[in-house]
Amino acid sequence: MFDLISRKRNFISDIIPDSLVFSLEKNMRINIKENEQNYEFEVELPGVKREDITVTYSDDILTISVNKQEEVKEETTKYIRKERKFGSFSRSFSLPDVNSELITANYQNGLLKIIAPKKEKLEKPMKVINIE
Numbered sequence: 001m002f003d004l005i006s007r008k009r010n011f012i013s014d015i016i017p018d019s020l021v022f023s024l025e026k027n028m029r030i031n032i033k034e035n036e037q038n039y040e041f042e043v044e045l046p047g048v049k050r051e052d053i054t055v056t057y058s059d060d061i062l063t064i065s066v067n068k069q070e071e072v073k074e075e076t077t078k079y080i081r082k083e084r085k086f087g088s089f090s091r092s093f094s095l096p097d098v099n100s101e102l103i104t105a106n107y108q109n110g111l112l113k114i115i116a117p118k119k120e121k122l123e124k125p126m127k128v129i130n131i132e
Helices: 002-009 011-015
Strands: 030-034 038-044 053-058 061-068 087-094 104-108 111-117
Touching (some): 038 061, 053 111
Antiparallel strands (some): 053 061, 061 087
């Protein structure tokens, strides 16, 4: 009897494995480019509103956070499976040589672009140390 109930409860899961189910946390795809002047991030956030995204830089760590709230509606519909994801998640990256005052971000059509300029490297002259 337990086996029959278990199979009935997981019928949809058996047809569609969890690995194919869309999850924002698993699918926050990020491309990071580096050149001499800056780091460039391209973050895919489909279905996320601009006001649900936070980008912070603190202690040499760039953090991209999303807090997607579920719209609470009184419904009489009974769901068999609900795959739309809600909640909070984030990704963090160590960027020790960034000028935090010049970081910019732009979000359009589900794509967040962040440019984090590097600090200017000051060429320090070599110092010869006397040996006594």
